[in-house]
């Protein structure tokens with residue numbers, strides 16, 4: 001018994017040393033997680049406000065999810081956003097028209113300065129047509 005106690009003390013110290021290393025490693029991981037977290041909001045489902053002077057669209061209702069924001073006319077919003085807009089906001093000085101097809105083709109809907117469409121699936125319906133996930137091009141005046 002008496003001999004085992006001294007032999008356990010170094011073992012105990014090694015254990016503590018390992019514990020300290022583990023804590024340091026955990027801190028390093030936490031730091032990495034924080035850096036990664038800094039980029040995360042763009043991926044997270046949370047509201048990102050539309051910058052002044054731009055028009056914006058979100059992939060989900062109520063200005064949630066990924067945000068698309070731009071200032072100029074776009075004959076095609078791009079493969080990543082085509083037929084994906086679910087809510088809109090126009091913070092430009094002038095009106096913006098959203099079209100169902102590319103280069104202003106098909107039906108268009110005007111969004112005036114400061115206007116918001118929070119839920120295209122409910123707000124932009126006429127003659128049985130729904131504008132959710134349908135917009136393909138934008139004209140900015």
Ligand SMILES: [Ca+2]
Nearest residue numbers: 100134135136
């Ligand atoms: Ca379309």
